[in-house]
Amino acid sequence: MEMDLTQAVQQNLLNTDRCLVCVQVAELSTWAKTSRILALVHHQGEYGLFIFAIDKSPVATASDLSLKAVVGIDAAVVCDVSSPLGIVEADLEFKIVKHDCTYTFEMSIGQECNTFVAEFYRVLQSCHEQYGDGTLDFSWVKPYGGEEIRGSSQAQGNQPHSHVSLSKATGNSASTFYTFEDNFQTSVPDASLKKSSALPAMASGGNLRQKLEREVTPLLRHSSLDMMGSRDGIIKRVMETREDEYTDIQTFRVFTGTWNVNGQPASVALQAWLAGDDEPPDMYAVGFQELDLSKEAFLFNDSPREDEWLQAVTNALHRGATYTLVRTIRLVGMMLVTYVAEPLRERVIEVAAETVGTGIMGKMGNKGGVAVRFLLHNTSLCVVNAHLAAHTDDCERRNQDHADICERLRFARFDPPLPIWQHDVVLWIGDLNYRLDQLAYDQVMLLMEKGAFAKLLEYDQLYTQKKKGRAFKTYEEGPITFRPTYKFDPGSDTYDTSEKCRVPAWCDRVLWKGQHVKQLTYRSHPTLMISDHKPVSALFDVGVKVVDVVKFKRVYEELMKQLDKLENEYLPQVTLDTMEIDFDRVAFVEPAAQYLIVANTGQVPVEFEFIRKPNDAGYCKPWLSISPYKDYIMPGEKRDVKLEVYVKAAMAARLNAGDDRIDDILVLHLHGGKDIFVTVGGRYVPSCFGASLQALCSMPTPLREVPVAQLVDLGSPETPAAAAAADAPYDIPKEIWSMLNHLYEFGVQEGSLFQQPGLPSEILQIRDVLDTGIADSLPGSVHSVAEALLMFLEALPDPVVPYSHYQQCIDRSRDVTACEQLVAAFPPCHSNVFRYLMAFLRTVLYFVDRNKSDVMESLALMFGSILLRAPPGVEPTLPPRMLDNCKATFVTNFITE
């Protein structure tokens, strides 16, 4: 009975630790695919991803699992889920990156997978929020027998933002990762294409074969390529890890602006805010809050202000460039518009926008965020425009709003929906509403007059909350050198003079995260006075990964070459000890065996099979048998294939006549691979078995003394040699005479003649004596002689009842007189042999004293089937039973007294 997987995992854990969720996956190292169990384990507020190997499948007990590695989950962990190249039906690829250690897993889409991924994201997100950059030591993992996978502090120092991007292979691989077994493969990108990181088959180790069988066997029926994971998957993974090699960082200027317009109509020109610089930016991201404070906007999310402000922005864009609107998105009063300069238009793809409301009841759109994301060249970029909870005392609420947006804002067009933090660059703008704590209006005014912004900033809630790691922890913000942007008397540059006399604050902010982002300016624009907020802008130089087509092609082609090479190496491969099997001397009914050693010298299990050649009936000639003719061989193993020749009565005539030879080419086919030709040869020793009656009658000497050429001629009745044999020296072949004479002398009194089998070895001796004429009398028991006689008759190329007379004999088997006439019409040697045999059988019967009729019946059946054989290729006109009866009847006509 299959054990619950979670239970099996739990039993492998300490009591303090709990398995939250687990799932069976396939780990993809660069080329190989191995079954694993992934378990998300909780330990006192910390989490680890435990990777188990499956020692026995299906998992029945806890001991069927062995722990391979643990990845401690903190902010350094980056997780990426994708479906390979957008193939809908395909499995999900789940990638975990921690520092320069990458694991890639393949999951089949389903409930289990969904639950696991969702839970993992939840944990990861909460770790991001809770611990931020703080590196946890994961000492609780140590009792499991190893250390957790973690990067060195040096690696962290060098790459302060490594946690927000996919960690690329960096030269300073000082970070350590621990795995519990040497042959557990992790794909370290640097070593990606080395052979050593390939299939487990190539690792060393004693239990390797078992391991291979266990892990690889289910894949046997697929092509060798599948064993390496899908080729597309590999291409995608490797191209990703090598992105640095074919992309250059190109800098683009990005303008971001945010303004809480307090419900005012777009009545002013915005150039002072949006187009104040000499150089035109390459991209605009402009966010508004409180665009529309009307009930309609709130209840129906419908606002005429949207177009108004969009127009105002469009009109005020820098004149130095032509801009295209990328996307605009609005939720109640929050609106975000994005533009790119014309030349970049084609380089912006995968555009998506989403909104999240965090207002009334935690859902409504009066507060929350809107976001636009897209891919600019090869860099993914996300802009969030947020309006967080108001009021000085509601700082916690703002933190929560931020956390909610991070958690809930997912771009749904991706599968799974893509969260904000999974972008290379995030720009977060908006009225974040953080205020100045502890300071009274006058104190703020005083510090402001002095221009002591740094001092003032110490009281800024965002500054302090961020420092404590309670919000925007992973984001950066440039130094603020402008006066607080809130709250002004509308239409003026004067801070709030109303009764409430609000303390000025930097509500409107721009933050960012990502690599290659450099802030150039961070300003407010006090000349715009219609609102109680001043607009804020920040100008960035953002380094974007731009594909160098030439380099891309080079890397891609190199990869193709390596994959082809690998694919060729992974084709089934065997080595044979010989390509030519020589049986040397092959004789009638004398079995001989040779062995062919098939060694799997390739990397993958081989399924071999001897296959039929075109125009051939079987995969080998009838005198040959192959065992096993198909089988599996694991890498490094061998299989002995037995090839056995055995020339039976039915094949002897053709071999004697030279119509067939001990000569065959076998096609050894490797499934999914090549075919090998194995030549089988031998020299058939002609024998009187299989020679024609005419030939034997005309030969005064034993068969071995007749030259082969003459033998061949004698075999065929149409040749002149056969015609000459009409005046044969003998009435019946001396070999038949010899056997019958022997049986007359020693056997007729043996009641069970023809009922007992002979000994094969004695039959061979009898054959040799008949062929060579060396001995005067026949060796062996009478039963062996009797069986030899039957074989002899069976091997005749033209049976005793000649093919030409067969049908008439069958048709008229009940007519004794007709049968007599038919026999008289046989060629002389045939009729002589027939009569001689019948006389012999009558003698045999004469000596049978009991159950005479039974014996007669069985002799008639036996001789009937041997003496009367249908010409080859003739369809029987009667059912087998009736045919046998006719044959027996024919014989009975001649042996009844």
Add this chain to the structure above:
Amino acid sequence: MAKKTYDLLFKLLLIGDSGVGKTCILFRFSDDAFNTTFISTIGIDFKIKTIELHGKKIKLQIWDTAGQERFHTITTSYYRGAMGIMLVYDITSPKTFDNIAKWLRNIDEHANEDVEKMILGNKCDMEEKRMVSKERGEAIAREHGIRFFETSAKNNINIERSFMELAEAILNKTPSRDTSTNHTNVHVSQSSGHSSKCC
């Protein structure tokens, strides 16, 4: 579970007398390597190579056949299904050149009617031992309306080129399909990991 990694699959076949260098030509093309020891191919082996032609990823499956006479009846049965056949002779061996006619007959009898053919005069690096002039090679190719190259697997002369030309000839008569399928788009396929389903 096998995912499509190429737009087209072309089956090519190398035929010709034993010892003309069929295996070496294939080895040079697939592994960019050369081995001087002669190991007679006893059977039918193949290698794969992925190429790109006119923006299409083409997987070539190249079958290398035993050249020995005694295998001919079997090897000809592999002709069917081949989309391109390279008929190789050895410029230092007139006998292998004389047999071209016989090989062409074999193709006519056993291969698909529309198979794309090419004649290769291999070992063109061995100028001092040349017994068949380039003109004779060109003449017989022209006579049959077949492409011709003199090649050297050893010195890597015209190997890549001949395979590419043969593949191109096959591609040209392949009915064009929807080109959008799986076409490599730098921006989409290299999007730092999160590919979308809706594009």
